[in-house]
Amino acid sequence: MRRKLVVGNWKMNGDLVRNRELLRTLSARVPDDVDCAVCVPFPYLAQAREHLSGASIALGAQDVCEFAEGAYTGEVSAAMLADFGCRYTIVGHSERRSMFGDDSTRVGRKALAAMRAGLVPILCVGESLEEHSAGRTEAVLRGQLDAVAEIVGASSLSRLVIAYEPVWAIGTGQAASPAQVQGVLSFVRGWLADRTSEAGDVRILYGGSVKPESAGPLFGLPDSDGGLIGAASLIAAQFLGICEAASVATQDNVRQFEGLK
Numbered sequence: 001m002r003r004k005l006v007v008g009n010w011k012m013n014g015d016l017v018r019n020r021e022l023l024r025t026l027s028a029r030v031p032d033d034v035d036c037a038v039c040v041p042f043p044y045l046a047q048a049r050e051h052l053s054g055a056s057i058a059l060g061a062q063d064v065c066e067f068a069e070g071a072y073t074g075e076v077s078a079a080m081l082a083d084f085g086c087r088y089t090i091v092g093h094s095e096r097r098s099m100f101g102d103d104s105t106r107v108g109r110k111a112l113a114a115m116r117a118g119l120v121p122i123l124c125v126g127e128s129l130e131e132h133s134a135g136r137t138e139a140v141l142r143g144q145l146d147a148v149a150e151i152v153g154a155s156s157l158s159r160l161v162i163a164y165e166p167v168w169a170i171g172t173g174q175a176a177s178p179a180q181v182q183g184v185l186s187f188v189r190g191w192l193a194d195r196t197s198e199a200g201d202v203r204i205l206y207g208g209s210v211k212p213e214s215a216g217p218l219f220g221l222p223d224s225d226g227g228l229i230g231a232a233s234l235i236a237a238q239f240l241g242i243c244e245a246a247s248v249a250t251q252d253n254v255r256q257f258e259g260l261k
């Protein structure tokens with residue numbers, strides 16, 4: 001059984017004082033049958049690492065440079081992230097794709113750079129509202145996924161976490177419906193199964209306006225392995241509520257599994 005994974009994406013938010021409060025509260029209270037992680041802004045990696053030591057919350061970054069080392073002013077390498085204890089890094093978030101020019105080829109290179117340093121890339125894919133309305137969701141995702149597969153190679157796909165984040169659901173308060181999400185997650189699982197025998201081991205997350213109330217139905221879906229959480233990850237009670245929903249979904253899965261035996 002795949003363990004559920006709940007990842008907080010703090011985006012460009014926080015300061016030393018607020019981070020300390022948030023990290024302290026989370027460290028003491030995350031459930032232990034769920035994998036949790038927080039992806040913090042680069043300057044706060046050291047602070048987060050210190051507060052999370054001994055806690056069962058992993059550390060992640062929100063982006064990584066596609067190059068390993070050298071004259072790339074302003075960039076941060078995967079080795080540096082590993083040096084600060086990161087386990088994960090997000091690559092291809094829609095905000096980076098739309099505002100900072102990250103195309104799918106660069107996203108693939110970033111995923112490869114992360115893997116080479118021993119990190120787990122959380123690869124974000126998702127369609128815009130226009131693409132969604134035109135019924136092009138699967139075509140868009142196929143394009144984004146194919147470009148990455150070409151660069152990392154089919155044999156490395158099982159080392160990714162994939163996050164389906166419809167752009168129209170990010171930060172809008174309007175999460176996609178469980179039925180919509182399951183349709184897309186199962187498409188992604190099928191895409192993986194066409195390329196690797198380990199498709200069943202890959203964790204596929206949903207992201208986009210997940211709140212404690214919506215998390216349960218979204219995490220209980222057959223192909224759902226948790227969530228990538230933006231705004232709600234900045235509020236301890238909300239993030240913990242979402243982690244708790246993942247824990248409940250895990251217990252339901254275990255019961256179903258036992259029932260099948």
Ligand code: PGA
Binds near residue numbers: 009171172232
């Ligand atoms: P949101 O962000 O939860 O605030 O919609 C999700 C994300 O961008 O990863």
